[in-house]
Amino acid sequence: MAKQILNQGRRWYVLHTYSGYEENVARNLKQRVDTLDMGDQIFNVLVPTEKKTKIKNGKRKIVEEKVFPGYVMVEMIVTDESWYVVRNTPNVTGFIGVGSTPTPVGDEEIKGLMKRMGQEDPKFKIDVNIGDLVRITEEPFKNMEGKITNIDEAKGKIKVNVSMFGRETPVELDFLQIKKV
Structure with a gap:
């Protein structure tokens, strides 16, 4: 940052890190801020x-997943000293x-991200895709197989086409009612 002071005030910026080291970077940076009185x-x-x-x-199982793997957010005033400490x-x-000039994140993007992080209802994540063959594990369609036609992660529901009476019939199921074949 060649002796340049970007006095844009207190803003959020994004740091690129090695994937898997995000928590380590956050912990180290917080420690450096305390140690160097920044x-x-x-x-x-x-x-x-x-x-x-x-x-x-x-x-x-409810798990915490990184929204942006390989990235850390930092709220700061960019000066030569603060840039050097973070970098x-x-x-x-x-x-x-x-170049070497950080670009601040927009206020709307930050609000959206904070809202997303603060959500109470966890999103569903399942290791199947549209077109996969699955077996139904609960009645009334237990042990029947079908192909996935739709996945609604927000509701935890999945649509499967099951062959009944010689034709394909769509069935809506909970994620827990299927198993990948």
Whole structure:
């Protein structure tokens, strides 16, 4: 940042990190801010996550998943000193922006991200795709097989075409009622 002070005030920026090191970067950066007394320029460090419900082997499990793997959000005032502290944190590969100049994230994007992170109902995540062959595990269609035609992760529902009476019939099921063949 060649002796340039970007006095845009307190804004959110995105750091690129090595994938899998996001929590490590956030922890290291917070520690550096405390050690170097930079709390008046670097305010928040955040690894955006959201709760998702994964279904594996018929069991439902709520997990925290990173919204943007390989990225960390930092709220700061960009000065030569704050830029240097952030940029030289271990496993930070750089800021998102043009050249060495960080580009702030828009206020609407931040509001949307905070809302997404604060959601109470976890989203569903299942390891099947449209067109996959599945077996139904519960009555009234137990042990019947069919192809997935629609997946609604928000509701935890799935539509499967099952062959009954010589023709394909769509059936709506819960994620827990199927198993991949």
